[in-house]
Amino acid sequence: MGKEIPSRSEDYSLWYNELVKKADLAEHSDVRGCMVIKPYGYSIWEKMQQALDKMFKDTGHSNAYFPLFVPKSLFEAEEKNAEGFAKECAIVTHYRLKTDPNNKGKLIVDPEARLEEELVVRPTSEAIIWNTYKKWIQSYRDLPILVNQWANVVRWEMRTRLFLRTAEFLWQEGHTAHATADDAVRETVQMLDVYADFAENFMALPVVKGRKSEGERFPGAIDTYCIEAMMQDGKALQAGTSHFLGQNFAKAFNVQFTSKEGKLEHVWGTSWGVSTRLMGALIMAHSDDDGLVLPPKLAPIHVVIVPIFKTEEEFKKITDKVTEISSALRKQGYAVKYDSRDTHKPGFKFAEWELKGVPVRLAIGPRDLENGTVEVARRDTKEKKVMKMDEINTAIPALLDDIQNNIYQKALSYRNNMTTEVNSYDEMKKLLDEKGGFISAHWDGTMETEAAIKEETKATIRCIPLDAKEEEGKCIYTGKLSKRRVLFARAY
């Protein structure tokens, strides 16, 4: 018996945890709340990075790197931001250990080595970056500044889950500075579009673009835009955010520039990020009870080839054929894995590569050699068919495209099925308990109502969709007037 995972219907959250571990994506480390991302999982993250990085560069951004540590005085400069993160910060207070005089071979913190000013381990980098931008910006000619950084951040979470919420996680954070509010808003929306494009075209994950309510907004932002996705258990997941910071950070850090007209003005800012949480979204959006299902565009291995043989001689003949096929596929840019292990039976290998979500599997045995055929199996539908060997080179690219498209369509129709328009609070509560998903409903726009609904149902306003049509209605909770529907859901 190999590795098996629980079914989604039995225990969704156990299914997720086991899948992450059994598919070799990540595991818990010995550090509380922190994970080890294993090579297979990390290679998926690298594919995400590559695609996103290119999109950032194509929209004019450059990468840079800022320090992990933020002096407390800088951190607290933008009050709302500091307050928002204060409860989950790790703080460096000392810079030296020494041997414990009472306990041989052990180390203690040297009380003599207390830092004059504590260093906050960045939960996000606005503070240190805006403090740096102050030095970079004097004139409108210095603007815009379009910088991104790939980094780790630390948020001391009480309850963690692999990829979805860990104390340390990897992400990218873009930080831009502009001469006008319009420019900054345009940037904010552009990056939201980049995220949505990435989610849909690479992750095969349909997302709703929207704006956060005041209560869900990034601390220190004027406006927070987001993409929201629907997971297979009916819970929503925020997959990326893009913030219009107004002049909040420029004012806090005194970042001013001289305009064309010779006036001294505060700079307008944005910040935007996606994290390794996208891995969680990817896993939960597509995978099934047999394991991971990866969209070809993010799969570290596109095609796995399993030989079926009895004798050494058969194995050699098959290997020759496989070499031919795989080098032709590699020439087209596909990652091909030949699983030539003789220590496992084919059935075992089939199950293992399915668990790891490889989009296409080829099986070649003596029968195929005779007939000039190969068995082609696709991971998303688990369909198998026998193909002529000389068709492979053209059939595989088409098949991979089809898989990419199919899992997107499947996720899209699921998401649409899981989005329900609701006009009464009772109906909403019933739906949340029985079906889940997005609830599209009217809201009076106040924080009080939002908080009350959250308190009573555990559902939050995920976003105010950008494409929400103007529609007169009554708030589901207070009956007050509302101009458009918003999306509620229970969320990760």
Place this chain on the structure above:
RNA sequence: CGGGGUGUAGCACAGUCCGGUUAGUGUACCUGGUUUGGGACCAGGGGGUCGCAGGUUCGAAUCCUGCCACCCCGACCA
């Protein structure tokens, strides 16, 4: 951070209530052979600070105290 639960081989667990040979099972691992078109079989073998630290006892995986970690529920989480 509160309530509950669990820590025994890489993994999953039994044994703990009621202390007493050499701590066991499945799986994984190693060797040899037979196998190979959906998770092979037989035989042999290796692997254990029983979470950590104290205590009680002639004797502790087992009883007591403290600590740590993880899981579930809640609070928290922009």
